[in-house]
Amino acid sequence: MKKVEHIGIAVKDIEDANNIFAKLFNQNHYKVEQVQSEGVITSFFKIGETKIELLQGTHQDSPIAKFISKRGEGIHHIAFEVTDIDSEMDRLKSEGFELINSEAKDGADNKKIFFVHPKTTNGVLIELCQEKSS
DSSP: OOEEEEEEEEOSOHHHHHHHHHHHHTSOOSEEEEEGGGTEEEEEEEETTEEEEEEEESSTTSHHHHHHHHHOSEEEEEEEEOSOHHHHHHHHHHTTOOBSOSSOEEOSTTEEEEEEOGGGTTTOOEEEEEEOOO
């Protein structure tokens, strides 16, 4: 793993959250993107080398909407950048981690992603991501 790539924060209203975090960080978000496969609208802020990703569910059955209904708004996941996402998936499976995804898929911000189940990481949802090739 190379670095913390971003921290994902679940929010009910992306516009309200963008306003709050723009004031907090003293800068505007640089990107808003909808990821159909995950049922989310994302918004990104860059703070130094790390990004903050705000996530709003697009429907009640989306993972983010379910998360908010159970736990409320707040930190949803920590994402780590990797060089070879397929090798990391194999390595983590061999180490006994439960993966939520059977293969890497397209995510926001030009990334291939997969998630590690929080029951095998002390309650923390971990995302691994790799920049997609151009």
